Amino acid sequence: MTLVEYFPTVLNTVHTSFGKMVEDELKRHGVEVHSGTAVDKIQQNGERLLLTGSSGFSATGNLVLVAAGAKPESEIAKGAGILLNPQGAIKVNQFMETNIPNIYAAGDCVETWHQLLQKNVYMPLGTTAHKQGRVAGENAVGGKREFQGSLGTQVVKVFDLAIARTGLREEEARQAGYDPLTVSFETWDHKVYYPGAHPFNIRVTADVNTKAILGAQIIGHYQGEVAKRIDIFATAIFHRMSVEQLNDLDLSYTPPLSSPWDPVQMAVQAWSKQLNKTG
Amino acid sequence: MTLVEYFPTVLNTVHTSFGKMVEDELKRHGVEVHSGTAVDKIQQNGERLLLTGSSGFSATGNLVLVAAGAKPESEIAKGAGILLNPQGAIKVNQFMETNIPNIYAAGDCVETWHQLLQKNVYMPLGTTAHKQGRVAGENAVGGKREFQGSLGTQVVKVFDLAIARTGLREEEARQAGYDPLTVSFETWDHKVYYPGAHPFNIRVTADVNTKAILGAQIIGHYQGEVAKRIDIFATAIFHRMSVEQLNDLDLSYTPPLSSPWDPVQMAVQAWSKQLNKTG
Numbered sequence: 001m002t003l004v005e006y007f008p009t010v011l012n013t014v015h016t017s018f019g020k021m022v023e024d025e026l027k028r029h030g031v032e033v034h035s036g037t038a039v040d041k042i043q044q045n046g047e048r049l050l051l052t053g054s055s056g057f058s059a060t061g062n063l064v065l066v067a068a069g070a071k072p073e074s075e076i077a078k079g080a081g082i083l084l085n086p087q088g089a090i091k092v093n094q095f096m097e098t099n100i101p102n103i104y105a106a107g108d109c110v111e112t113w114h115q116l117l118q119k120n121v122y123m124p125l126g127t128t129a130h131k132q133g134r135v136a137g138e139n140a141v142g143g144k145r146e147f148q149g150s151l152g153t154q155v156v157k158v159f160d161l162a163i164a165r166t167g168l169r170e171e172e173a174r175q176a177g178y179d180p181l182t183v184s185f186e187t188w189d190h191k192v193y194y195p196g197a198h199p200f201n202i203r204v205t206a207d208v209n210t211k212a213i214l215g216a217q218i219i220g221h222y223q224g225e226v227a228k229r230i231d232i233f234a235t236a237i238f239h240r241m242s243v244e245q246l247n248d249l250d251l252s253y254t255p256p257l258s259s260p261w262d263p264v265q266m267a268v269q270a271w272s273k274q275l276n277k278t279g
Numbered sequence: 280m281t282l283v284e285y286f287p288t289v290l291n292t293v294h295t296s297f298g299k300m301v302e303d304e305l306k307r308h309g310v311e312v313h314s315g316t317a318v319d320k321i322q323q324n325g326e327r328l329l330l331t332g333s334s335g336f337s338a339t340g341n342l343v344l345v346a347a348g349a350k351p352e353s354e355i356a357k358g359a360g361i362l363l364n365p366q367g368a369i370k371v372n373q374f375m376e377t378n379i380p381n382i383y384a385a386g387d388c389v390e391t392w393h394q395l396l397q398k399n400v401y402m403p404l405g406t407t408a409h410k411q412g413r414v415a416g417e418n419a420v421g422g423k424r425e426f427q428g429s430l431g432t433q434v435v436k437v438f439d440l441a442i443a444r445t446g447l448r449e450e451e452a453r454q455a456g457y458d459p460l461t462v463s464f465e466t467w468d469h470k471v472y473y474p475g476a477h478p479f480n481i482r483v484t485a486d487v488n489t490k491a492i493l494g495a496q497i498i499g500h501y502q503g504e505v506a507k508r509i510d511i512f513a514t515a516i517f518h519r520m521s522v523e524q525l526n527d528l529d530l531s532y533t534p535p536l537s538s539p540w541d542p543v544q545m546a547v548q549a550w551s552k553q554l555n556k557t558g
Contacts, residue, residue, distance in 0.1 A: 155531035228507030
C-alpha cells in the first residue's frame with residue numbers, strides 16, 4: 001500500500017513531529033509513505049492505474065482512494081435562498097437557525113461555533129453534527145437551546161497509535177490574539193515498572209499571560225487512554241482552566257493505568273517550568 | 280486462592296452491583312470468593328495456616344495477606360503536641376499547616392479536604408499525598424498555596440476489569456444535604472461494529488434540584504478507558520458542572536475508541552431522561 005500526502009507530513013491536523021511518528025508507524029506496518037508529494041494525474045495503464053506527481057513520483061495500483069478534505073453539500077440550501085459562507089457552508093447562529101425563519105441546519109454542511117475563537121468556522125466532525133442536530137431538532141419543535149460550540153476535539157487510530165487533539169495549535173492561538181507557549185513532553189502512559197507501558201507524548205499550548213490552557217495534542221499507544229486524556233483537556237478548556245488548575249485536579253491512579261500525577265498533569269507542570277525559564 | 284471479604288460484596292468503595300461483577304471476574308480467574316464473611320481466627324495448623332470465621336467458614340493456606348484498611352501513623356506528631364482527629368489523622372488546614380506554627384503535614388497520616396463535602400475527611404490516597412506534599416513543601420519555604428481538595432477519585436484493575444469512582448455515592452450525597460438521583464447505564468466502550476468492544480457500566484449521581492453532577496462510578500474492561508473517563512467526571516465535578524454541561528462537552532471520537540456521544544455523555548442523558556420520568 002502506498003500513501004501519498006500533499007503536506008510535508010501526514011495528519012496535517014497535528015504537529016509535524018507527531019506526523020513523523022505516524023509515518024513511522026505506517027512504514028512499520030508495510031505502508032510506503034510519500035509525504036510532501038502532489039499527485040498530478042491518475043491514468044489508466046492497461047489493467048491498472050498509473051499515478052504521477054511532483055518530484056518524479058509515480059506508482060501503479062488497482063485502486064486509488066482519494067481523501068482530500070470535506071466540502072459542504074449545500075446546493076439545496078443555496079437554491080432556497082439560504083446564506084452560505086465563503087467555503088459554501090450554511091450560515092447558522094448558535095440556535096442552528098439559518099437566515100430564513102423556521103429553517104434550521106446542522107451537520108457537515110454548516111458552519112460551527114468555535115468555543116475558543118468565539119466565531120464560526122468550517123470544521124465538520126461527527127460529534128459536532130450529533131450535538132448540532134439535537135439543538136436544531138429541539139428548537140424546531142419550540143425549544144430554545146444554544147449549541148455550546150466545538151473545540152475541534154478529534155482522535156484517530158493508526159495501527160497501534162492513537163493521535164488526538166483539542167483546542168488551538170500555537171499558530172492558530174497566535175492568530176486569534178493569544179500569547180501562546182507550547183511545551184512538548186514525553187513520558188509513559190502508566191508506571192513503567194508495570195508491564196505494557198508505552199511512550200506517551202503530549203504538546204500543551206497555553207497563554208503566557210493568563211496561563212489558560214488553549215490546546216493539547218497527544219500521541220501514544222491506542223490502549224494508553226490517549227482519547228480520554230485529550231478529553232480531560234477538552235473538559236478543562238471548556239471551563240477556561242489554567243495549567244495550575246488542571247494540575248490540582250483529583251484524577252484517578254493505579255500503576256497499570258497511570259501515575260500519581262497523570263501524564264496530562266506532568267505535561268502542564270513541564271509547561272510551567274518552561275514558562276519560568278523563559279519568562 | 281481464596282478471598283475473604285467482611286462486607287456483603289468485595290470492593291466496598293463502589294456499588295454492590297459493581298462489587299458482584301468484580302466477584303464474577305475473580306471467580307472467572309479461579310479465585311474462591313467468600314464475601315459477607317468475618318475471619319475470626321488464624322492459627323498454625325502443622326505446616327500451614329488455618330482460618331476460621333463466620334457461617335462455618337474455614338480454609339487453609341501457606342500465606343495470609345490481611346488488607347483491612349489504612350490507619351494514620353501519627354505517633355510522632357501526637358508526641359509533639361500536634362492535634363489529631365478522632366481517627367488519629369493529623370489535623371491540617373488547606374495550607375497543610377498543623378496547629379503548631381511552621382510544622383506542616385501531608386500524606387496518609389493527615390486529614391484531607393473534600394471538595395464536595397467542604398470539610399476534612401480521612402481518605403488516604405497516593406494522588407492526594409503527592410499534591411499535599413507539594414503544597415506543604417511550597418508553603419514550608421515561604422509559599423502560600425492552598426491544597427484544592429480531593430474528590431476521592433480512584434481506580435483499581437482486577438484482572439481484565441477496571442473499576443473507578445469519583446465524588447459522592449448516593450448515600451454520601453444525601454447525608455451531605457444534597458437531593459441525589461442515581462442512574463445506572465450500560466453501553467459499550469466503543470462502537471460495537473468495531474472489533475474488541477466490551478460492556479461498559481456507569482452509575483451517575485447528580486442533584487435533582489441543581490442538576491450538578493455529584494459522583495460517578497464506572498466498571499469496564501481495563502483497556503476501555505475506564506480510568507480517564509472517570510477523570511472526565513472528576514474534571515467536571517471540580518467545576519460543579521451540571522449533567523447538561525457535561526453533555527455539551529466536545530469530547531473525542533473515533534469508532535475504535537468511543538461513540539459520537541461518549542459513554543459518559545450517554546450516561547448523563549439517561550440521567551436526564553430518568554429525572555423527567557420521575558420528576
